[in-house]
Amino acid sequence: MKNYDAIVIGGGPAGTAAAYGLKEQGKAVAIIESDLWGGTCPNRGCDPKKILMSAVEAKSKVKKLNGKGLESDPTIHWEELMAFKHSYTDTVPEGTKKGLIDTEIDTFEGQAEFADSHTIKVSDEELKAKQFLIATGQRPSVLPIDGQEYLQSSTDFLDLAHLPKRIAFLGAGYISFELAAIANAAGAETHIIHHNSQPLKGFDEELALELVKHLEEQGIVFHFNVGVKTLEALDPGYRLSADGFELETDMVLGATGRTPNIESLKLENAGVEYTKRGIVVDDHLRTNQAHIFACGDVLDKTQPKLTPVSGFEANYAVQAMVGIKEAIEYPLIPTIVFGDLKLARIGMSEKELAEHPEKYHSETTDLSSWFTFMRINEQEAKIKIVYDEADTIVALSCLSSLADELINYFYFVFEKKVSHQELSDYIFAYPTPASDLEYFI
Amino acid sequence: MKNYDAIVIGGGPAGTAAAYGLKEQGKAVAIIESDLWGGTCPNRGCDPKKILMSAVEAKSKVKKLNGKGLESDPTIHWEELMAFKHSYTDTVPEGTKKGLIDTEIDTFEGQAEFADSHTIKVSDEELKAKQFLIATGQRPSVLPIDGQEYLQSSTDFLDLAHLPKRIAFLGAGYISFELAAIANAAGAETHIIHHNSQPLKGFDEELALELVKHLEEQGIVFHFNVGVKTLEALDPGYRLSADGFELETDMVLGATGRTPNIESLKLENAGVEYTKRGIVVDDHLRTNQAHIFACGDVLDKTQPKLTPVSGFEANYAVQAMVGIKEAIEYPLIPTIVFGDLKLARIGMSEKELAEHPEKYHSETTDLSSWFTFMRINEQEAKIKIVYDEADTIVALSCLSSLADELINYFYFVFEKKVSHQELSDYIFAYPTPASDLEYFI
Structure with missing residues (x-):
């Protein structure tokens, strides 16, 4: 059995930042990842999204100047764009792991489970530590509808080998807006379906509706106040149905929220409190177990679940774990919807x-x-x-x-x-x- | 004869900013412009240049993604681009003048000449004032070579109805770099000829040479250590000659420095001190005549001659003219060479x-x-x-x-x-x- 000063569960932006920080404090540190080293942001989140977005931005920049001195209508070539994305993302897991190993942080792969409040099981090993930091993030929620097994997610979209002719996005949050902007610019018939009439909750309504107008002009079809009930497989494609609504499409992407990755951790064995929204922490990012901390998207919190916020929390958590007394104080947190036209807010x-x-x-x-x-x-x-x-x-x-x-x-x-x-x-x-x-x- | 509290000579960014500032201070203000209201920056400087540059930037952004997911090679259409520029610049003189008149600042058009230290002649009028502010800016210098009458300037370039097939720029300062980047991207065979081996004086040499390399890869031909001696008119085009060097081209643009607009002001009649580099002021922007101030590009100064610097000086000059005691203290002044690739510095x-x-x-x-x-x-x-x-x-x-x-x-x-x-x-x-x-x- 291996003993550590600190075990970090989750090898995403929060977990790795904390692991480095704890190591710098002279701790013996282990970190556990159950999927891709690097986590959501660089593998299937912000970074690949923004690589695909580069083509959308450049295309839009040129199109706006058509008739104003620049002649052209650039075409997005999906397979090439994906290859460009892969040239970045394919190196992330190995690169992340290597960085940790080179810093003499022990890396473990597999699903971490608390055996008791000081012991973790991962694969066939048992690891003990004085302190723990849970940074397991979130995954896309699956909308509980008939045919939910046909729903795909942002993860699937960001790794699509070929672009389907028709895509429907469920949910009108920033993930749908961003990925729909990419799909539409790349030539797919793109729909966004939302259960109420208010897109982009958390953003200014007036400007959000202006953005909807812009995306409609670009070709995206919005369907508001549509509560999708069933999803049937056709051959080929799918049929989405709601009261008085039907749509046939080739891919249905559910972007109706994200769920904290907590079920598999067996938090009960460690006595760690959580809700369906995530792990409960105090203003020192400490759970109800004094030696177990948590940070990042897995938290039940009001702050936006964004990579730089989790990085800030990771840096704070390291300080809290070595004994800092001051409660966490978040700086300003701007939020943004990327696209050829971006909507950003602060304050x-x-x-x-x-x-x-x-x-x-x-x-x-x-x-x-x-x-x-x-x-x-x-x-x-x-x-x-x-x-x-x-x-x-x-x-x-x-x-x-x-x-x-x-x-x-x-x-x-x-x-x-x-x-x-x-x-x-x-x-x-x-x-x-x-x-x-x-x-x- | 009209009497004012203050007369501003020069209706560019510095002069107009100062006129508004003096008016706000409750002064009776007149402003005199001998050419285009608004001055160099919006009519034939920063603004039109950056409008043309929009096409260069967009084109470059797309080209970099060729083979990475975006297929296209946009073409700049010069006449359309110029029409786009005119849609902005054509409104500047009238708009500037109207703004002044609406603020009850008296506007006069013509060459201002000092009759004595308190009297200005402009057209057929004589104007008197308690204080004066000279903000007449600069114009492109004309290189004293054989055939100098064939030299054109940045002003001509920014108003070219049609793009010549071949353009040669004399001088390798930022004006040549920026305009050459535009000409080259728009399809002209573009040369930059410089008398020594150091382009972009005032910028970091290592990065300046990297920029040269980039522009060479884009197609611009640089000729260093070439001191052009003669310029002959051919039919069509021109021949540039130096020792062991000859080049035929359709347009020769001299960008070998700028000259302060002072000769026509008859500064001698007011006893105002100046050098060939501009008007001499103290650290209160006051000339050797206590009631005559100067600001902007017309100054003999070490600070970069840039629009926002002249704006800063104009705001300061207003304060100095109403009696502020503190000497001018410049903030940081970044400098930049625009282009598809930009070189900027600060510090x-x-x-x-x-x-x-x-x-x-x-x-x-x-x-x-x-x-x-x-x-x-x-x-x-x-x-x-x-x-x-x-x-x-x-x-x-x-x-x-x-x-x-x-x-x-x-x-x-x-x-x-x-x-x-x-x-x-x-x-x-x-x-x-x-x-x-x-x-x-």
Whole structure:
């Protein structure tokens, strides 16, 4: 039986960051992964998605200038694009594992199960440790409908050898929006089906509907207020059915939420508390078992389940495990829907804003005539700023192909409390989106 | 005869910003423009250049993904691109003038001449004022060679109705690089001829030479150490000659420096001191005449002659004219060469670094395998960081299609002294160039 100072369960961004951190603190560390080293983000999440998105962005950039000096209609070649993706993702698991081994972190492969609160079983081994960190993340939820066995997930989409002619996405969250934008740009007949009328929960409704409008113009078909009940296999393809609704398609992708990876851990054996939303921790990321911590997407928490958030938590968890007293304090957490047109937000959450609508007012500005957007012929660019009663900015949303860049500048502005006067005195590279900042706020 | 509190000479970015500022201070203000309201930047400088560059950037973005999932070779259509440019630039002079008039700033058109230190003649009018601000900018210098009458300038290039088959640029500064990148991408046979072997003075030499290599691969032909002596008109075209060098081309664009617009002002009548490099001011932007100030590109100064610098000076000049005591203190001033691949820098100048080479060491990192650059298949991305003896970063240069975005993030980092720990705790939109910042520095 092997004994460690700390065992990390989960070899994704959170788990590996924590393992390195614990090792740096001089701990004897083991890490366990049941699937792909590196976890969701680099293997089947953010990174492959953004590689596919590169083609969508470039295509869109050119198309906007058609008739404005650039002649062309680029075509996405799916198999080539997938090969490009594989040139990155194929190296992730081995590379991640090698990095851990080179740092003298012991790596184990298989499903981890708590035997008791200080013992883990993995494959045929028993491992003991003084402390544990659970960072097993989430997986796509499976919608409980008739024919749910035919549902595919974002994982399948990001690894599709060939693009089907027709794809239907269930759910209108950011995963559906992003993958649908890719499928549509690559030439698939693309549908998004949502059970209510509000897409992109967590994002500003006005700009979310603008994004829907844009994607409709690009060819995506949205079906709101449709609660899909059955999925039948045809030959070929599938039929989706709801009350008064039918759709035939070649692939049905369920993106209706994600489920924490906890069932297989036998948390009961360790006495660790959890809900269906994830593992319960205090403000030190400590579970009800004082020596067992958790971080990342597996948490039952209110913060967005995003890679950089889990990285932040991993770094904090390392400090908490070695005895830091201060509770975790999250910095600003921007959120974004990628695409040829991106929707990004920063500041007070939509939920918080909705709790006291009387306290806040907002202003939406069409940016299309601003030089930065005019020169790329972007008609859809908008910014929406939410103010409190003292006219202080409390949240900001941006719809633009440059929304990621802009929201990251605003990150600095808000986090470092850069004043309007300071911004107007700054001399950015000119003219660039940054050189407009003083006019935005 | 009209009397003002302040007369601003020059209706470009500096002059108009100052006029608005002085008006806000309650002054009776007049402004005089001898050519196009709005000045160089929006009419024949930064803005039209960047409109043309949009097509170059989009084309390059697509081309890099050829074979990686995006099939196409977009073609620039010059006449369409120029029409797109005109849709912006054609409105600038009238729009600028209207803005001034609407703010009750008196506008005068014509060449301003000092009659005495308190009197200006413009057209047939005489204007008097308590204070003056000279902001007349610069114009392209004309290289004194045989046949100099055939030389054209950046102004001509940015207004070319049709793109010639062959273009030669004299000078290898940023204006040549940017316009040559446009001409080359649009299909012209493009040459850059430079009198010595060092292009892009003021930028890091190593990365400048990398940029030369990239542009050569794109098709631009560089000729270093060629001191052009004569320019002859052929039918059609021109022949450039130097010792052991001859080149036939359809257009010769001189970009060998810029000359301050001072000769016509009759500064002697006002007793204002100047050199051939521009108007001499103290650290309050005051000339040797206590009531006459100057700002922007017309100054004899060491700061880069860039639009946002002149804007900063204009805002300061307004304060100085109403009596502020503090001397001008410039913030960081990043500089950039735009193109499909951009070269940007920030921090201590190359001149300062060269004065004490023993004090500084640097590290250059190839970024092509980093996710941000890998996903757009950018092979040329590099960053160079210069440190002093205490290993503090004193300058940073970046070569990338994203160099503008990166240098603007670094602007915040340096200006607000954001620590490595802070950067690593920040949660930017992910994954984006900003989310890599903690790994750069």
